[in-house]
Amino acid sequence: MKRTNEKFAEQFPTFQILNEEGKIVNEEKMPDLSEDELKELMTRMVYTRILDQRSIALNRQGRLGFYAPTAGQEASQLGSQFALEQDDFLLPAYRDVPQLIWQGLPLYKAFLWSRGHYVGSQMPEEVNALTPQIIIGAQYVQTAGVALGIKKRNEKRVAITYTGDGGTSQGDFYEGMNFAGAFNAPAIFIAQNNRFAISTPVEKQTAAKTLAQKAVAAGIEGIQVDGMDVLAVYVATKEARDRAVNGEGPTLIETLTYRYGPHTMAGDDPTRYRTEDLDSEWEQKDPLVRFRKYLEEKGIWSEDQENEIIEKAKADIKEAIKQADDTPKQKVTDLISNMYETLPANLQEQMEEYKAKESK
Ligand SMILES: Cc1ncc(C[n+]2csc(CCOP(=O)(O)OP(=O)(O)O)c2C)c(N)n1
Numbered sequence: 570m571k572r573t574n575e576k577f578a579e580q581f582p583t584f585q586i587l588n589e590e591g592k593i594v595n596e597e598k599m600p601d602l603s604e605d606e607l608k609e610l611m612t613r614m615v616y617t618r619i620l621d622q623r624s625i626a627l628n629r630q631g632r633l634g635f636y637a638p639t640a641g642q643e644a645s646q647l648g649s650q651f652a653l654e655q656d657d658f659l660l661p662a663y664r665d666v667p668q669l670i671w672q673g674l675p676l677y678k679a680f681l682w683s684r685g686h687y688v689g690s691q692m693p694e695e696v697n698a699l700t701p702q703i704i705i706g707a708q709y710v711q712t713a714g715v716a717l718g719i720k721k722r723n724e725k726r727v728a729i730t731y732t733g734d735g736g737t738s739q740g741d742f743y744e745g746m747n748f749a750g751a752f753n754a755p756a757i758f759i760a761q762n763n764r765f766a767i768s769t770p771v772e773k774q775t776a777a778k779t780l781a782q783k784a785v786a787a788g789i790e791g792i793q794v795d796g797m798d799v800l801a802v803y804v805a806t807k808e809a810r811d812r813a814v815n816g817e818g819p820t821l822i823e824t825l826t827y828r829y830g831p832h833t834m835a836g837d838d839p840t841r842y843r844t845e846d847l848d849s850e851w852e853q854k855d856p857l858v859r860f861r862k863y864l865e866e867k868g869i870w871s872e873d874q875e876n877e878i879i880e881k882a883k884a885d886i887k888e889a890i891k892q893a894d895d896t897p898k899q900k901v902t903d904l905i906s907n908m909y910e911t912l913p914a915n916l917q918e919q920m921e922e923y924k925a926k927e928s929k
């Protein structure tokens with residue numbers, strides 16, 4: 570048994586392009602991105618790091634609701650999102666708000682989603698996405714369904730979803746991948762392995778040596794990627810997308826990453842389940858630091874440029890939080906009418922009651 574497990578793990582070596590020092594170690598796999606595109610990738614990561622810092626502060630001030638920190642996971646989240654087309658269908662988990670934002674969800678809506686306001690779940694016309702999933706793994710099954718729908722319509726696009734290392738222990742994770750594999754549907758399944766499911770370390774979560782090898786049982790492609798290397802994540806996702814739209818079926822991508830902050834802002838204390846050594850080991854791998862080094866070496870990035878992005882992010886956030894504050898409060902009648910197309914009789918009564926109350 571053990572030998573089989575190890576044999577599988579060997580078949581899923583970590584795919585890397587840019588090492589921790591910001592040097593290209595896999596020239597052959599270097600993506601064909603223009604200088605502007607490379608700078609755009611960095612811009613998005615810097616912006617998202619600031620968004621994370623501000624979101625944590627806003628949460629502490631009581632101005633946001635639910636928030637799951639993202640610092641550390643930028644390459645995993647944004648490298649994969651960068652490989653998508655506008656037409657693709659995104660099924661994020663609760664930590665994947667940045668992908669939604671870069672796919673076109675306005676910031677103020679992301680803030681409203683955090684507050685549990687229904688407007689935060691209303692996607693703009695051009696954004697094909699579901700609202701972030703809280704139920705661990707459920708989006709994997711939905712993704713199989715969306716991907717099958719895409720296939721039946723003969724469309725050249727994909728459904729992409731994200732879960733965490735903990736999510737790969739859920740039944741839904743296997744069911745979704747198995748179904749998509751059986752129907753050869755254009756799905757991309759990303760498992761962001763940030764090593765912890767709240768406080769449970771991945772080693773206690775599964776006996777599998779890699780999460781990527783979980784693709785084998787579903788008969789789909791699997792790859793393990795350095796999730797702190799934005800170029801590797803981009804390339805792995807792009808290749809998975811190309812295969813999917815060419816009718817070659819789904820892919821599971823495991824990204825090795827880390828969240829620097831707590832699980833959520835609801836009160837877990839990472840110092841009780843993570844060591845300082847582990848934290849600093851992962852901070853050495855930081856996705857922004859290594860990509861910055863690479864871009865600076867190429868002579869296309871500077872501190873001034875980065876400061877401009879930081880200022881822009883701060884200004885946008887300030888404006889967006891104001892817009893969220895200015896959005897009319899949600900009413901009980903909104904809750905009811907958003908839930909049902911046709912109201913059941915008992916709710917009709919309550920609807921009238923609340924309409925009367927709200928008009929006062
Ligand atoms: C079905 C289900 N079980 C339990 C929970 C409670 N829960 C919320 S987050 C979480 C841990 C998930 O960890 P992981 O999949 O590694 O994702 P991460 O938070 O690290 O991104 C758990 C158990 C839930 N939301 N849904």
Ligand SMILES: [Mg+2]
Nearest residue numbers: 733734765766
């Ligand atoms: Mg995790």
